[in-house]
Amino acid sequence: MPKSDTHMTMRVVNHIRTMIESGGLQPGDRIPPEREFARKLRISRASLRTGIGYLAAMGVMDVRHGVGTFVADGPPELGKSSLSLLGALHGFQSWQMFEARRILESELAAMAAERGREQHFTALSEEVAEMYATVGNPIEYLIHDVRFHRVIAQASGNPILAALMETITSALYDERRKTAERSRDLKESADLHREIYRAIRSRNAAEARAVMERHLTMAQSAQDLELSGAPAPLSENGKPRKVRRKPVEV
Amino acid sequence: MPKSDTHMTMRVVNHIRTMIESGGLQPGDRIPPEREFARKLRISRASLRTGIGYLAAMGVMDVRHGVGTFVADGPPELGKSSLSLLGALHGFQSWQMFEARRILESELAAMAAERGREQHFTALSEEVAEMYATVGNPIEYLIHDVRFHRVIAQASGNPILAALMETITSALYDERRKTAERSRDLKESADLHREIYRAIRSRNAAEARAVMERHLTMAQSAQDLELSGAPAPLSENGKPRKVRRKPVEV
DNA sequence: TGTCGTGCAGAGGTCCGACCACTAGAATAC
DNA sequence: GTATTCTAGTGGTCGGACCTCTGCACGACA
Numbered sequence: 001m002p003k004s005d006t007h008m009t010m011r012v013v014n015h016i017r018t019m020i021e022s023g024g025l026q027p028g029d030r031i032p033p034e035r036e037f038a039r040k041l042r043i044s045r046a047s048l049r050t051g052i053g054y055l056a057a058m059g060v061m062d063v064r065h066g067v068g069t070f071v072a073d074g075p076p077e078l079g080k081s082s083l084s085l086l087g088a089l090h091g092f093q094s095w096q097m098f099e100a101r102r103i104l105e106s107e108l109a110a111m112a113a114e115r116g117r118e119q120h121f122t123a124l125s126e127e128v129a130e131m132y133a134t135v136g137n138p139i140e141y142l143i144h145d146v147r148f149h150r151v152i153a154q155a156s157g158n159p160i161l162a163a164l165m166e167t168i169t170s171a172l173y174d175e176r177r178k179t180a181e182r183s184r185d186l187k188e189s190a191d192l193h194r195e196i197y198r199a200i201r202s203r204n205a206a207e208a209r210a211v212m213e214r215h216l217t218m219a220q221s222a223q224d225l226e227l228s229g230a231p232a233p234l235s236e237n238g239k240p241r242k243v244r245r246k247p248v249e250v
Numbered sequence: 251m252p253k254s255d256t257h258m259t260m261r262v263v264n265h266i267r268t269m270i271e272s273g274g275l276q277p278g279d280r281i282p283p284e285r286e287f288a289r290k291l292r293i294s295r296a297s298l299r300t301g302i303g304y305l306a307a308m309g310v311m312d313v314r315h316g317v318g319t320f321v322a323d324g325p326p327e328l329g330k331s332s333l334s335l336l337g338a339l340h341g342f343q344s345w346q347m348f349e350a351r352r353i354l355e356s357e358l359a360a361m362a363a364e365r366g367r368e369q370h371f372t373a374l375s376e377e378v379a380e381m382y383a384t385v386g387n388p389i390e391y392l393i394h395d396v397r398f399h400r401v402i403a404q405a406s407g408n409p410i411l412a413a414l415m416e417t418i419t420s421a422l423y424d425e426r427r428k429t430a431e432r433s434r435d436l437k438e439s440a441d442l443h444r445e446i447y448r449a450i451r452s453r454n455a456a457e458a459r460a461v462m463e464r465h466l467t468m469a470q471s472a473q474d475l476e477l478s479g480a481p482a483p484l485s486e487n488g489k490p491r492k493v494r495r496k497p498v499e500v
Numbered sequence: 501t502g503t504c505g506t507g508c509a510g511a512g513g514t515c516c517g518a519c520c521a522c523t524a525g526a527a528t529a530c
Numbered sequence: 531g532t533a534t535t536c537t538a539g540t541g542g543t544c545g546g547a548c549c550t551c552t553g554c555a556c557g558a559c560a
Contacts, residue, residue, distance in 0.1 A: 046542095314523085
């Protein structure tokens, strides 16, 4: 990426970064209009926009057409579709994403059992109830499913791991946005979530980890089955990649 | 982020994404010059650059001034400084980064013990040797330290987890780029790496996980000590955040 | 009085065309 | 042969014009 001093992009990024680190800029805050900000920074509007675009791509800024540019609010997120794009590029396998998710969320569940607070338990309980109430509506169910896992991530007390989980799950959903689950499975799913909730609430970290792992393993095999009947592949790549000096055709 | 059809940015992103998914664009490939590409896509060069900038920020493209724009090569990486920026924004604590790293790398070490291949073992062994050879040179030592962990990530067979690890460690290094380690610690560090190597080589996953965890825990406390003498804090945040409608001062 | 529609101001989005800065390789001088 | 200089090609920056979207004030209407 561009160097620090020379490039306008980095000048903007560093300027905003400094403002954030000094506390002068907080989540939800609005930065000045582009024209004005550019004038104040003594750079062109185009360059300013490049820098803002960089920050927006990484989820640090939130640009709203016709409204203004804001510092990102809400839970920390890496670039929303970054993993999805990288996956397409490097040929990430579906089972690898599931594995990563399984590892992260199992640990997260254990941490939530150890550090969770009453408010988290309450929220988890509510989501479980909503899941049971919407077993007949996959769309609605999914919303509470996502929220349940998100609350666990919050309860873990480690926002970094939570952000990583968010990145993976969003890439996962992006890949399977077409496959709708069958209602029959949802009842089992809700049961498992209830088990997870109970383990966390009783501060049984090992149990929480184990049940979460079971839940995600089941979810994976269920989707594998639904998709192609193929089990998780174990491919290798000793790719002797060719380098094209000439631009590719478009 | 911008919508799919309307916004030029997403038009570019989706176009390139499609080219990647269809296999027409592979890591290392070069895309046409901006002027030509823009003409072919029937958009302005500025818009094209916005889209490319987005992809570059996420580590999918590699733009080289005076040379050309290429599809990113090498190991997959999320936006290099994304975590660092998000950390500044959301106030990530140092111990949280270490914890995330510890969890990821412990698991990675265990997976490497199970799935690693001869070539990985060889590479690990070489790095360990280099580490012993450079205990008197912290700069050099660090290089092999990083490589050692990177090989383990590769040997794990899960590039997604490897990319996440890379993201965290680069953010960590970014934070501590000033603190140089003392030579005395390096000997101990090398010993631990050797232990990790042996555990992995003998395919003892549990041992590999345990030693890696020990190593990272020690590294953390060593740095905590060096930095401020303060132990890992356990802070909380029930931040009642204010929302500023007016742009902040710059 | 309350509601709905319209217009406007301000913000980001796109475009153009010119020029600057960097890189690699070709041409040249030694 | 080697070192230097030149140059074509490519990304980087600029500014200034115009388009599009959003939120809100204002006024017409019921």
